[in-house]
Amino acid sequence: MSISLDIARDNRNAAPVMAAPAAPARPSLIGLGRDGLAAALSEIGVPERQRRMRCAQLWNWLYRAGATGFDGMSDIGKSLRAELAARFDIARPELVTEQVSLDGTRKWLLRFASREGSGPVEVETVYIPEHDRGTLCVSSQVGCTLNCRFCHTGTQKLVRNLTAGEIVAQILVARDRLGEWPGASRPTDAPLPDAERAITNVVLMGMGEPLYNFDNVKAAMLIASDGEGLSLSKRRITLSTAGVVPMIPRAGAEIGVMLAISLHAVRDDLRNELVPLNRKYPLDELLEACRNYPGLSNARRITFEYVMLDGVNDSLADAKELVRLLRGIPAKINLIPFNPWPGSPYDCSDWDTIERFAEVVNRAGYASPVRTPRGRDIMAACGQLKSESERVPARQRRAATEAVR
Numbered sequence: 001m002s003i004s005l006d007i008a009r010d011n012r013n014a015a016p017v018m019a020a021p022a023a024p025a026r027p028s029l030i031g032l033g034r035d036g037l038a039a040a041l042s043e044i045g046v047p048e049r050q051r052r053m054r055c056a057q058l059w060n061w062l063y064r065a066g067a068t069g070f071d072g073m074s075d076i077g078k079s080l081r082a083e084l085a086a087r088f089d090i091a092r093p094e095l096v097t098e099q100v101s102l103d104g105t106r107k108w109l110l111r112f113a114s115r116e117g118s119g120p121v122e123v124e125t126v127y128i129p130e131h132d133r134g135t136l137c138v139s140s141q142v143g144c145t146l147n148c149r150f151c152h153t154g155t156q157k158l159v160r161n162l163t164a165g166e167i168v169a170q171i172l173v174a175r176d177r178l179g180e181w182p183g184a185s186r187p188t189d190a191p192l193p194d195a196e197r198a199i200t201n202v203v204l205m206g207m208g209e210p211l212y213n214f215d216n217v218k219a220a221m222l223i224a225s226d227g228e229g230l231s232l233s234k235r236r237i238t239l240s241t242a243g244v245v246p247m248i249p250r251a252g253a254e255i256g257v258m259l260a261i262s263l264h265a266v267r268d269d270l271r272n273e274l275v276p277l278n279r280k281y282p283l284d285e286l287l288e289a290c291r292n293y294p295g296l297s298n299a300r301r302i303t304f305e306y307v308m309l310d311g312v313n314d315s316l317a318d319a320k321e322l323v324r325l326l327r328g329i330p331a332k333i334n335l336i337p338f339n340p341w342p343g344s345p346y347d348c349s350d351w352d353t354i355e356r357f358a359e360v361v362n363r364a365g366y367a368s369p370v371r372t373p374r375g376r377d378i379m380a381a382c383g384q385l386k387s388e389s390e391r392v393p394a395r396q397r398r399a400a401t402e403a404v405r
């Protein structure tokens, strides 16, 4: 059971996902780094000597104050504000629905405007409050190319990568809804963590494979972790990958966030089936890349995610092999009870099996490894995210555009 707030049903009907792409919107300033912002300012004629200061002001408004329009930017003169508003955009994506689970998990369906080459797209973002932390689960792509057999998102073809701005916008919307800007009030319909901030952690564990959208994910996470803006610590940002081996060293060196690996199997034959990407980057290569991940220590471990599939990967022999494989890598193991979705081809292991598996893992020195399923009632748990967005073939898109002319 869940509480569901359908915020924009009328709009939804008025603007179906397959609609013709609208006229290109003004470019967004959200998601630009400082250099990008400076370039945007130069485009509208802000003299070079002022750009640094203007950049700092904008940065502050966007990422510390949560501004959604230029009007309130009191330290920026009226004419420059008007110029900015005429050329650029800082609006939020459309919030289509907000669902609140009985356990306090929230799921937002966001719709991003058309971009060149695609109509509007929808993605899901999930917020999971715990007593001492609040974790925001962010999407990096609309749909996914990986086709992991147990994952619901995997049944949705890739529509497109999200831009850096669209990835950052998920954090901004979550802050809006959680009342996390200065002077805002927090919602009272579900418990929030007993921490100063509602969002203490970000995990790139929503829709998509972040390492197949590297540049945008990198730009977005550098903004999320910027000390003069959203200020999330890189140690509290976790990027989860199914194992795009060549990009793993770059993730460490250039983004510097924590790494999670969707392992799910300890033998290549089974992993080839569950995570088809394994055929390209088999286990030994993946584990080698993990061993070499920059900055690993006992305080900075890699998380290995392992979904518990009944009779598939949950034997005691699997548990022992898991522990053996990870020897020498500073690691945490996260056992994820399988979250079912309509038509899913697997069942979740029973609790006794999970506990016995966990015991082997515990005995090897890995603490409290079972991830409690959160938000299952609103299909917000791991691997349950999916949106209705579809890839529209270019021919069909052109025809739709012509039809509205």
Ligand code: SAH
Binding pocket: 148, 150, 151, 152, 204, 205, 206, 207, 208, 209, 210, 240, 241, 242, 260, 261, 262, 305, 307, 336, 337, 338, 339, 340, 341, 382, 383, 384
């Ligand atoms: N593509 C990235 C990011 C997705 S993270 C990755 O694969 O890591 C989502 C996590 O949930 C992954 O570990 C994924 O394997 C896991 N997952 C997917 N479907 C699931 C399901 N039905 N039940 C439990 N976990 C699932």
